[in-house]
Amino acid sequence: MSYKNIKTTISILSVVILLCSCDHGISPKPASQEVTGFSGRITFVGTWPDSIKRTHIVVFKDPLLDSKDFNLLNIKFISREIPFGTAVYYYSSKDSSVIPGTEAFTPGEYAYVAVAQQASDELLLVRSAWFVAGVYYTPGDRSQPGKLIIPEDTFVRNIDIVCDFNNPPPQPPGGN
Amino acid sequence: MKIIYYIFFSLTLVCVIRAQSYSIYGTVTDTIGKPIANVNIVVIGTGFGASSNEKGEYFILDLSPGVYELEFSAVGYKKFKSDSIKIKDRSINVDVIMRQKAIESEEVVITAGKYEQKKSELPVSSEIIPGAEFIEYNYRNLADALRYVPGVNMTEDQISIRGSSGYSRGAGSRALLAIDGLTFYTGDTGETVWEMIPVTELRRVEIIKGAASSLYGSSAIGGVINGITRRISEKPLTMLNAFYGFYDRPYYPEWDWSGERRPFNGITLSHSNTLGKFGFNLSFTRLEDLSYRRDDFYKKYIGFLKAVYNFSSTSSIALLADTFNKRAGNFLYWKDSRNALVPPDVDNNGRIETNRYLFGIIYKNVLSDKYFLNIKTSYYRNNFKDNGTPLNESTSHLYRGEIQLNAGLTEQIVLTTGVEGNTSVVKSNLFGNPNSFGAGVYAVADINLDFPLIISVGIRYDYSKLDSLKGSGAVSPKIGLNYKLNDNLIFRSSLGTGFRAPTLAEAFTSTSSGGITVKPNPDIKSESNTTFEVGVNYIPFNFINLDFAVFRNEYYNMIEPGIDLSDGLAVFDNVLRARIQGLEANVSASVIPRTLDLALNYTYMWARDVEKNVALKYRPRHLFYSSLNFNKWNLHFGIEFRFWSKVEKIDDELVDLGIVVDGEKRVPVYVTDLNFGYSLYSIGMPVNVYLNVKNLFNYNYVELIGNLREIRSFTLGLNLAI
Numbered sequence: 001m002s003y004k005n006i007k008t009t010i011s012i013l014s015v016v017i018l019l020c021s022c023d024h025g026i027s028p029k030p031a032s033q034e035v036t037g038f039s040g041r042i043t044f045v046g047t048w049p050d051s052i053k054r055t056h057i058v059v060f061k062d063p064l065l066d067s068k069d070f071n072l073l074n075i076k077f078i079s080r081e082i083p084f085g086t087a088v089y090y091y092s093s094k095d096s097s098v099i100p101g102t103e104a105f106t107p108g109e110y111a112y113v114a115v116a117q118q119a120s121d122e123l124l125l126v127r128s129a130w131f132v133a134g135v136y137y138t139p140g141d142r143s144q145p146g147k148l149i150i151p152e153d154t155f156v157r158n159i160d161i162v163c164d165f166n167n168p169p170p171q172p173p174g175g176n
Numbered sequence: 177m178k179i180i181y182y183i184f185f186s187l188t189l190v191c192v193i194r195a196q197s198y199s200i201y202g203t204v205t206d207t208i209g210k211p212i213a214n215v216n217i218v219v220i221g222t223g224f225g226a227s228s229n230e231k232g233e234y235f236i237l238d239l240s241p242g243v244y245e246l247e248f249s250a251v252g253y254k255k256f257k258s259d260s261i262k263i264k265d266r267s268i269n270v271d272v273i274m275r276q277k278a279i280e281s282e283e284v285v286i287t288a289g290k291y292e293q294k295k296s297e298l299p300v301s302s303e304i305i306p307g308a309e310f311i312e313y314n315y316r317n318l319a320d321a322l323r324y325v326p327g328v329n330m331t332e333d334q335i336s337i338r339g340s341s342g343y344s345r346g347a348g349s350r351a352l353l354a355i356d357g358l359t360f361y362t363g364d365t366g367e368t369v370w371e372m373i374p375v376t377e378l379r380r381v382e383i384i385k386g387a388a389s390s391l392y393g394s395s396a397i398g399g400v401i402n403g404i405t406r407r408i409s410e411k412p413l414t415m416l417n418a419f420y421g422f423y424d425r426p427y428y429p430e431w432d433w434s435g436e437r438r439p440f441n442g443i444t445l446s447h448s449n450t451l452g453k454f455g456f457n458l459s460f461t462r463l464e465d466l467s468y469r470r471d472d473f474y475k476k477y478i479g480f481l482k483a484v485y486n487f488s489s490t491s492s493i494a495l496l497a498d499t500f501n502k503r504a505g506n507f508l509y510w511k512d513s514r515n516a517l518v519p520p521d522v523d524n525n526g527r528i529e530t531n532r533y534l535f536g537i538i539y540k541n542v543l544s545d546k547y548f549l550n551i552k553t554s555y556y557r558n559n560f561k562d563n564g565t566p567l568n569e570s571t572s573h574l575y576r577g578e579i580q581l582n583a584g585l586t587e588q589i590v591l592t593t594g595v596e597g598n599t600s601v602v603k604s605n606l607f608g609n610p611n612s613f614g615a616g617v618y619a620v621a622d623i624n625l626d627f628p629l630i631i632s633v634g635i636r637y638d639y640s641k642l643d644s645l646k647g648s649g650a651v652s653p654k655i656g657l658n659y660k661l662n663d664n665l666i667f668r669s670s671l672g673t674g675f676r677a678p679t680l681a682e683a684f685t686s687t688s689s690g691g692i693t694v695k696p697n698p699d700i701k702s703e704s705n706t707t708f709e710v711g712v713n714y715i716p717f718n719f720i721n722l723d724f725a726v727f728r729n730e731y732y733n734m735i736e737p738g739i740d741l742s743d744g745l746a747v748f749d750n751v752l753r754a755r756i757q758g759l760e761a762n763v764s765a766s767v768i769p770r771t772l773d774l775a776l777n778y779t780y781m782w783a784r785d786v787e788k789n790v791a792l793k794y795r796p797r798h799l800f801y802s803s804l805n806f807n808k809w810n811l812h813f814g815i816e817f818r819f820w821s822k823v824e825k826i827d828d829e830l831v832d833l834g835i836v837v838d839g840e841k842r843v844p845v846y847v848t849d850l851n852f853g854y855s856l857y858s859i860g861m862p863v864n865v866y867l868n869v870k871n872l873f874n875y876n877y878v879e880l881i882g883n884l885r886e887i888r889s890f891t892l893g894l895n896l897a898i
Contacts, residue, residue: 007767010774013802013817025843025876026884028430028514072739073832100834 037093037105038148038156042115042134046165048085051119055082055133056098057091057161059148060112067174070127075099076110078123098123110148112172115163127174134163135170198263201235201410202270204228204248210810210857212274214307214379214407215250220257224489227407229448230897231862235410238489239263248272251306251380276770287382287402290357290391290592291548291582293622299632299656299670301327301711301725301760303383307406310375311417312812313851314868314891316442316463318353318381319370322401324801325383326777327760329820331794332880333370337385338727339756339783340398342794343827343880344737347681347748350398352388356405356482356496357550358536361395362558363574363600364607366679368401369558372500372532374461374480376417376444379406386707386727387654387674393596393616393638397674397705405482405496408455409448414898417444419866421891423468427874431517433470440465440889446480456483468887470518471505471526490542496554500532506562509830509882513838516876516884520837530560548582568687570604572680588626592634593619600680607684608696610643614677620654632656632670640677640702643684648702650675664715668725675704678735682748692835694737695745703733703750711760719766728757736793739829754792756783771808777801791824794880796845812853820845826881836882845879848872866893 042057059077062069078098082089093105100106113136118129136159138146150156204215211232218225219236222244228234236246246258253274261268287293295302303325315321323330330336331343340350346367353360353368361368381403388396422437446459461478479499486492506526510516519526536554543549554576561569578596585591597615602608620634634654641647654672661667678700685694711725734752739745758781765774783795791797798821805814822844831839850869856862867890874888 009776010767010804013776013804023843023846024427024874025846026513026516026841026878027876028428028516029512029838031514073829076832076834100837106834 034153034155035094035105036107036150036153036155038150038159039090039092039094040136040157040159040161042082042086042089042091043160043162044087044089044133044165045162049165052084052117053121054118054123055084055086056080056116056123057082058114058116059110061108061110063111063145064172064174067127067172070130070172070174072125075125076106082115105150107150107152107154110150112145113148113159113161114145114169115161127172131175132169132171133165134161134168136161197238197240198265199235199237199239199267200244200246200261200263200270201233201267202272204232204234204250204272204274206253207273207275210855212250212253215248215253215274218247218249220245220247226410229407229409229411229413230415231411231413233409233411235450237410241265246270248274250274251304252276287404289384289620289622290550290580290594291590296660296666296713297624297630297658298384299630299658299668300388300709301385301668301723301727303327303385305381305383307375307379307381310378311864311893311895312853312866313814313816313849314419314421314866314870314893315375317371318373318375318378318401318403321375321381322370322383324803324816324818326762326801327385327779327799328383329796329799330879332883335368335398335401336795337383337399338729338758338760338779339781339792339795340729342736342792344682344735344748347685347737348676348679348735349395350676351401352392352396352399353401353403354392355403355498356494356536357538357552358496358534358554359392359395359576360534360556361574362532363556363572363612363680364558364570364602364604365572365681366395367681369500369532371476371502372478372498372534373403374444374459374478374498376415376446376461377405377457377459377480377482379404386670386709386729387652387672387705391592391618391620391634391636393618393636393652394614394640394675394677394702397676397703406448406457408450408457408482408484410450410455412449413447415444415446415448416896417446417893418442419891419893421868421889421893423886424874424888424890426468426517426887427876430514433515433518438466438468440467440891453486454483455486456481458482467505467507468517468889469507469884471524472507474502474504476504477501492540494538494540496534496536496538498532498534500530502528502530504528504530506564507883509836509839510884511837513841526562526564528560528562531557532559533557546584550580550582551578552580553577564688566605566688568606570602570606572600572602572604574598574600585621588624590622590624591619592622602680606687607680608686610680610684612640612642612680613647614638614640628660630658632658638675638677642678642680645683645698645700648677650677650702650704666713667711668713669708669710671706671708673704673706675702676735677702678748682735685748692830693745695740695747697747697749700735700748701733701750703731703735705729705731705734719769721762721764723762724760726757726759728755730755739833752785752792753787754784755786756781756792756795758782771806773803773805773807775801775803793825793827794823796820796823810855810858812851812855814851816849816851818845818847818849830881839881842878842881843876845877846873846875847877848875862897864895866895867891868893 057079115134116130204212213230215228226234226236248256335351348366349368384400388400420441422439442463444461448457459480463476481497484494506528511520534556539551541549556574559571576598580594583591595617600612616638618636623631636652639649652673656670659667684696707729709727714722731754733750760779763776779799783792800819803816830836852867871888
């Protein structure tokens with residue numbers, strides 16, 4: 001290798017460094033017009049069973065076709081607790097929640113939205129500990145659970161669920 | 177201090193009165209009269225020697241009348257051999273001028289093998305960071321300097337040598353740090369605390385790549401970082417190193433949370449002297465940084481003492497004390513990409529306080545021409561606590577001892593043997609109150625055949641027991657070859673095994689922090705690996721040095737943090753059967769001899785979980801470093817460039833769970849630093865001044881999810897030696 005080659009290398013290197021440095025790497029996401037998320041109303045029909053210790057609104061990304069689908073990576077939202085005995089409960093994903101810990105909600109399509117209850121004091125993330133009291137259905141279609149679709153920078157309202165303790169919905173696989 | 181003086185004074189009383197002796201002393205300078213520090217001076221054919229101080233002065237004491245020859249060697253300078261020096265009835269002054277040389281070659285000495293060996297004779301790849309770089313480049317922390325070492329990358333404060341580690345939040349390390357042979361890992365987390373090392377006290381840092389468990393045991397599974405402290409000055413020497421700097425405003429206005437340029441500063445005052453048979457280096461460092469991020473500030477205080485008492489020219493005892501106190505913010509993750517320099521609201525005002533103390537005693541005795549005894553013992557107290565909910569606090573006491581014997585069995589064979597033990601006592605609300613115990617015994621033989629071929633064969637057995645967990649043992653053999661075809665072409669190869677016992681933190685952590693809850697894993701087992709390397713060093717011309725290596729590391733039962741999907745809790749587990757393979761190519765060239773140096777280093781790493789066929793977390797596939805340094809007219813100018821490709825895999829679970837918002841944002845790393853230095857020695861002032869610009873182009877990147885690295889900063893520093 002001659003001096004000329006080395007000096008050429010240095011020149012090329014300098015150009016590469018300068019070109020690379022035009023970029024400034026990580027940048028902030030654009031400001032949202034509106035906080036992405038959803039809200040709605042939960043209506044409870046009938047008498048609350050005494051065994052209920054916890055009640056939450058839960059959102060799953062993928063459908064619950066198997067007990068293995070009930071896993072932490074598939075759970076995208078667990079609301080704060082709904083108080084025992086409530087008749088009508090208004091909620092918003094902007095409220096504090098167990099998951100995620102932030103106000104903003106990731107836009108996208110979510111396969112299963114439900115009100116789930118537990119008989120234990122501790123929040124357990126195993127399928128067998130949960131009982132589904134109500135499921136979100138697309139208005140006019142109760143044949144299958146409704147999809148929650150949240151576009152970018154959009155706050156979706158009226159994601160309402162009815163929980164009829166006398167007529168519970170079909171339970172996803174893996175329950176007791 | 178008084179106690180130390182009393183101890184050494186008492187020891188003096190029992191020493192044998194020696195006969196009349198003389199000294200050889202002088203000053204070592206370069207061709208323009210600038211003093212050269214850390215020159216190795218050896219009295220040929222004897223065990224006598226010395227090292228020059230920052231003023232270039234050296235003193236070789238206790239010489240009997242006779243005829244001597246001196247050999248002077250230093251990194252970057254041509255070796256110099258004196259004429260015969262006759263001592264009759266007085267001490268002799270020998271001043272020396274050393275000439276710089278174009279390319280570094282085999283004079284560089286490595287002690288990471290637990291005795292001094294030439295770098296060119298090692299069977300494994302190694303690197304050296306000269307101590308002067310810490311001041312010239314304003315590396316405030318050893319970890320900052322390691323970011324520019326070929327084959328090494330850092331994820332925040334966690335080192336990865338050739339992809340050995342991802343990020344485990346301070347629990348465990350796959351590279352072992354030793355300072356003057358004393359290991360620096362904590363008794364509870366097993367982590368390496370880089371920031372407690374006073375970098376101005378380091379003469380050089382050696383990096384050995386690949387498993388070194390056959391000598392160092394657990395934690396050296398990925399390599400060894402071996403720091404050598406400055407030699408003690410024979411005459412009073414006081415040094416002041418001070419700097420002041422500030423971070424520029426963030427590139428994006430959204431991130432400018434403070435509306436000001438955030439300052440940082442540091443000062444180190446050190447003194448070194450020899451009083452008869454007693455000598456010491458004493459330093460105190462204060463560092464303060466208001467940080468470019470909110471709740472990320474720190475104040476650090478580092479105290480360092482190295483005190484040596486020489487019983488004779490062949491035996492000595494040294495006390496090493498290192499104290500570290502830190503009050504800091506506790507920044508875990510950003511709020512989101514629009515608020516990249518502030519923590520989430522729930523983590524606001526996080527604080528952490530750490531107090532760490534290491535005390536070590538090193539006894540050395542050259543028993544004869546063939547045998548060298550080295551006894552080391554140390555105590556490391558580690559305490560930290562935060563203000564989180566729940567509050568995390570831990571105190572650990574780590575006691576360690578080692579006896580090492582080097583034997584020159586024949587002219588060709590050096591045998592290094594040793595036995596060591598350690599025990600740790602922990603009191604913590606994160607880990608419980610567990611204890612641990614470990615012991616090891618090792619033997620490594622370096623056989624220097626005349627071909628010239630050097631064969632290094634070693635084996636080590638380690639036993640480790642963590643509290644109530646079942647104890648386990650591991651045998652770590654290695655073999656290495658170094659073949660010097662001629663002065664310009666050297667081949668090396670090594671095959672070794674390593675193991676790492678889980679730390680108490682990996683087995684017993686039970687806490688919550690930053691939205692992550694960690695649970696213990698009482699079933700965790702040791703991990704192990706085998707490493708293989710082939711390398712060649714070639715000097716085609718006297719101004720170019722080429723080095724090339726290919727490597728392959730197989731990891732078994734690799735311990736990694738992850739999320740247990742059954743309960744959403746984080747846990748350390750033996751989850752991986754991993755393979756890391758790649759190549760390294762390094763070029764050093766003296767473009768203009770003794771004036772302009774160029775270095776180019778490229779590393780390719782393929783790091784995979786071989787069972788799932790996915791990339792390992794936090795391992796970039798491509799690493800590239802380059803530096804260009806100009807030295808003339810007492811002026812130093814350097815430019816360094818660092819590229820790491822975008823890491824393929826991070827902690828995706830933390831993004832999916834919404835714990836780190838926008839955590840998926842990551843980019844390749846392009847960082848450019850500028851360094852200027854000017855020496856005023858030529859006009860009679862013992863001062864060097866420095867100006868450093870780090871991250872010149874204000875490039876924004878992360879090493880760890882949700883943690884933006886340092887933005888552009890400017891620093892002005894000076895170093896004064898009187």
